[in-house]
Amino acid sequence: MKIVLDAMGGDHAPVVTVEGAVETVNEVDDIEIILVGAEDLIWKEIENKRYPAQRISVVHASQTVSMNDEVSFAIRRKKDSSIHKGIELVRNGKADAFVSAGHSGVVMATALLRLGKISGVSRPAIAATMPTLKGKFILIDAGANVDSEPENLFQFALMGNAYAKTIYGIKDPRIALLSIGEEDTKGNELTKETFKLLSKTDLNFVGNIEGKDIFKGNVDVVVCDGFIGNVVLKVSEGLAETILRMLKKEIADIITGRVAYMLIKPAIKNFKKKTDYSEYGGAPLMGINGTCIISHGRSTSKAIRNALKLANKFSKEGFKDTITQELLKYQKQIVESPQEPAIQGVI
Amino acid sequence: MKIVLDAMGGDHAPVVTVEGAVETVNEVDDIEIILVGAEDLIWKEIENKRYPAQRISVVHASQTVSMNDEVSFAIRRKKDSSIHKGIELVRNGKADAFVSAGHSGVVMATALLRLGKISGVSRPAIAATMPTLKGKFILIDAGANVDSEPENLFQFALMGNAYAKTIYGIKDPRIALLSIGEEDTKGNELTKETFKLLSKTDLNFVGNIEGKDIFKGNVDVVVCDGFIGNVVLKVSEGLAETILRMLKKEIADIITGRVAYMLIKPAIKNFKKKTDYSEYGGAPLMGINGTCIISHGRSTSKAIRNALKLANKFSKEGFKDTITQELLKYQKQIVESPQEPAIQGVI
Numbered sequence: 001m002k003i004v005l006d007a008m009g010g011d012h013a014p015v016v017t018v019e020g021a022v023e024t025v026n027e028v029d030d031i032e033i034i035l036v037g038a039e040d041l042i043w044k045e046i047e048n049k050r051y052p053a054q055r056i057s058v059v060h061a062s063q064t065v066s067m068n069d070e071v072s073f074a075i076r077r078k079k080d081s082s083i084h085k086g087i088e089l090v091r092n093g094k095a096d097a098f099v100s101a102g103h104s105g106v107v108m109a110t111a112l113l114r115l116g117k118i119s120g121v122s123r124p125a126i127a128a129t130m131p132t133l134k135g136k137f138i139l140i141d142a143g144a145n146v147d148s149e150p151e152n153l154f155q156f157a158l159m160g161n162a163y164a165k166t167i168y169g170i171k172d173p174r175i176a177l178l179s180i181g182e183e184d185t186k187g188n189e190l191t192k193e194t195f196k197l198l199s200k201t202d203l204n205f206v207g208n209i210e211g212k213d214i215f216k217g218n219v220d221v222v223v224c225d226g227f228i229g230n231v232v233l234k235v236s237e238g239l240a241e242t243i244l245r246m247l248k249k250e251i252a253d254i255i256t257g258r259v260a261y262m263l264i265k266p267a268i269k270n271f272k273k274k275t276d277y278s279e280y281g282g283a284p285l286m287g288i289n290g291t292c293i294i295s296h297g298r299s300t301s302k303a304i305r306n307a308l309k310l311a312n313k314f315s316k317e318g319f320k321d322t323i324t325q326e327l328l329k330y331q332k333q334i335v336e337s338p339q340e341p342a343i344q345g346v347i
Numbered sequence: 348m349k350i351v352l353d354a355m356g357g358d359h360a361p362v363v364t365v366e367g368a369v370e371t372v373n374e375v376d377d378i379e380i381i382l383v384g385a386e387d388l389i390w391k392e393i394e395n396k397r398y399p400a401q402r403i404s405v406v407h408a409s410q411t412v413s414m415n416d417e418v419s420f421a422i423r424r425k426k427d428s429s430i431h432k433g434i435e436l437v438r439n440g441k442a443d444a445f446v447s448a449g450h451s452g453v454v455m456a457t458a459l460l461r462l463g464k465i466s467g468v469s470r471p472a473i474a475a476t477m478p479t480l481k482g483k484f485i486l487i488d489a490g491a492n493v494d495s496e497p498e499n500l501f502q503f504a505l506m507g508n509a510y511a512k513t514i515y516g517i518k519d520p521r522i523a524l525l526s527i528g529e530e531d532t533k534g535n536e537l538t539k540e541t542f543k544l545l546s547k548t549d550l551n552f553v554g555n556i557e558g559k560d561i562f563k564g565n566v567d568v569v570v571c572d573g574f575i576g577n578v579v580l581k582v583s584e585g586l587a588e589t590i591l592r593m594l595k596k597e598i599a600d601i602i603t604g605r606v607a608y609m610l611i612k613p614a615i616k617n618f619k620k621k622t623d624y625s626e627y628g629g630a631p632l633m634g635i636n637g638t639c640i641i642s643h644g645r646s647t648s649k650a651i652r653n654a655l656k657l658a659n660k661f662s663k664e665g666f667k668d669t670i671t672q673e674l675l676k677y678q679k680q681i682v683e684s685p686q687e688p689a690i691q692g693v694i
Contacts, residue, residue: 026529027605042649047442059376065511072371079392082439088368108573110484113567132589133592139429142529144381146534146535146536147535147536164476170411178578180490180573180574180577180578180581184379187493187574188493188494188574189493189494191463193670210581210585211577211578211580211581211582211583212582212584212585212586212588213585214582214590215585215586215589216585224624226527227534227535228556228574228575228578230527231525231527231558231575231578231579232558232578232582233558234527234557234559235559235561235579235583236556236558236582236586237559238557238558238559238560238562238563239562239583239587240585240586240590241559242479242480242562242563243587243590243591243622244590245480246480246618247594247615247623248615249616250615250617250618250621251611253617254610254613254614254617255610257612257614259610260607260610260611261611263601263603263606263607263610264598264601264607264608264611265598266601267594267597267601267604267607268594268597270597270601271590271593271601274593274681275492275593286378304373308510311594
């Protein structure tokens with residue numbers, strides 16, 4: 001597969017993006033990478049590295065989107081940015097997927113504008129993977145949309161289900177709806193209506209889940225509006241950092257602190273490895289007519305490597321077709337459900 | 348002050364509730380406690396304890412609200428519950444405040460029905476206190492309302508401000524709006540409209556805050572809808588538990604694990620103490636015509652003790668009057684703001 005990498009995206013670009021690309025082609029046989037960005041900077045990074053030369057190419061982009069750019073400004077005024085040019089390569093069939101650790105708002109908007117949505121999808125969604133006590137779960141939507149409607153959340157569930165099945169190989173993914181109580185009567189208008197829709201299908205819908213239970217590892221997909229999902233993602237990130245900092249300080253404050261910290265250092269390292277976002281590489285933008293992976297701004301070369309591999313997997317699995325089939329199948333179940341009429345706006 | 352304690356509320360009632368009451372009157376001079384609940388059970392717990400007898404009294408309630416009861420069922424069918432009878436004592440002026448670690452939905456609904464709202468408050472809100480790297484912040488609303496309007500969030504900010512000033516003694520509390528980006532254009536319809544309202548007042552409004560920053564200790568009050576607030580509260584609770592469990596497991600897995608754990612145990616104990624919800628006692632239900640503190644279902648006697656002290660402080664500070672004054676003052680600022688007309692519904 002041919003994957004386009006936004007060489008200029010992320011806090012440590014183009015150093016870590018080029019490193020990630022080189023590591024990937026050295027490790028995986030069936031990936032070709034197109035690096036898009038300021039070619040002089042890219043060549044400077046790449047020239048002394050060893051890799052199969054025919055599997056990395058460079059496409060010049062004269063502009064770079066900064067993290068401070070307004071989305072509308074970048075879309076209108078930066079048509080020669082690495083994000084815009086990279087997505088155009090996918091649109092023109094010259095590449096199979098796009099990966100960027102750059103400005104996620106601009107990536108989303110450009111992908112939506114230039115690639116469009118899969119037929120039948122009302123809104124795209126970001127599917128972030130988060131660690132649990134036993135493994136991981138997919139949080140969808142992690143921030144593509146705010147003010148979602150029940151039909152949107154229903155479709156997020158279908159896309160999360162397809163992701164868990166196809167990419168993570170989970171046979172019958174357990175889908176849960178993030179709410180503030182387990183009963184179907186608990187929640188807000190949005191979750192109550194979504195609950196009804198999900199109950200009408202033969203998806204493995206396990207009902208509402210509360211925030212305190214998402215990390216227990218008993219569900220595979222957690223569905224919510226993008227405002228909530230983004231808050232959950234960032235609260236978790238902030239809290240995990242805070243807890244580790246507080247613990248470190250408390251350990252430093254005890255008499256045996258220095259020895260104790262030396263002793264538990266490997267354990268903290270293992271913990272960090274297990275909960276490291278870079279293991280998952282990035283979050284696919286689901287529902288878009290093409291594969292698009294959004295990585296963390298702080299991405300390391302390892303995160304870039306894993307994002308490229310994820311993009312490769314998504315492209316190989318013909319993910320778009322899977323989603324289209326699932327949309328048709330499950331939306332038919334809602335419409336044909338005898339219990340009550342489908343809500344307005346579904347299909 | 349006279350505080351009513353729901354002796355039957357919480358996972359370990361009436362053992363810990365009675366313990367908490369006894370500890371409180373032994374420690375604080377100016378509190379009288381009325382224990383409401385099954386009097387035989389209460390007397391059994393209390394009879395062998397030493398305390399100034401004239402400062403604890405018992406009022407019998409023949410019913411107990413179970414955690415599985417539907418709110419509407421409890422309201423209609425359990426008029427002789429400890430929650431209902433306790434709140435009636437406040438309503439009739441026989442007590443100054445009510446504390447319960449029982450069914451929070453039933454406490455909220457009963458308080459709203461029987462005590463009513465402070466004049467001018469459109470919806471009550473739960474104000475939970477959470478720990479940060481440097482201290483603590485107030486999260487409001489932590490779960491009383493879903494589907495809030497901008498005018499509700501605006502009032503939550505005023506109530507949080509009054510709480511931080513009056514009870515925590517913070518001179519000019521820093522108020523932030525929970526959103527998914529720092530700029531005023533980031534967020535959903537609700538936060539964008541609320542941002543405008545808060546900007547019109549001379550509150551110390553510091554703008555939007557992202558989830559990753561709430562634990563840094565740079566703001567005193569975080570304002571959000573109750574669905575979001577409840578998710579944040581429970582995600583934090585679940586994640587903190589998960590991280591400690593994972594770390595413990597990782598430490599157990601290293602060769603020097605047993606020694607290391609012994610060494611860092613005091614540090615973990617200190618960390619747990621600093622982040623222990625029971626330090627804060629409970630979350631006041633703000634905007635109600637009377638003091639009402641909701642404690643965690645898992646409350647220990649220490650949590651009950653701190654909740655009783657918090658109720659005492661709220662009653663002494665004449666909190667209702669403070670809120671009423673603030674509502675009038677800041678709502679006037681919105682209406683008189685020359686920039687644009689006030690939104691509908693804000694007086």
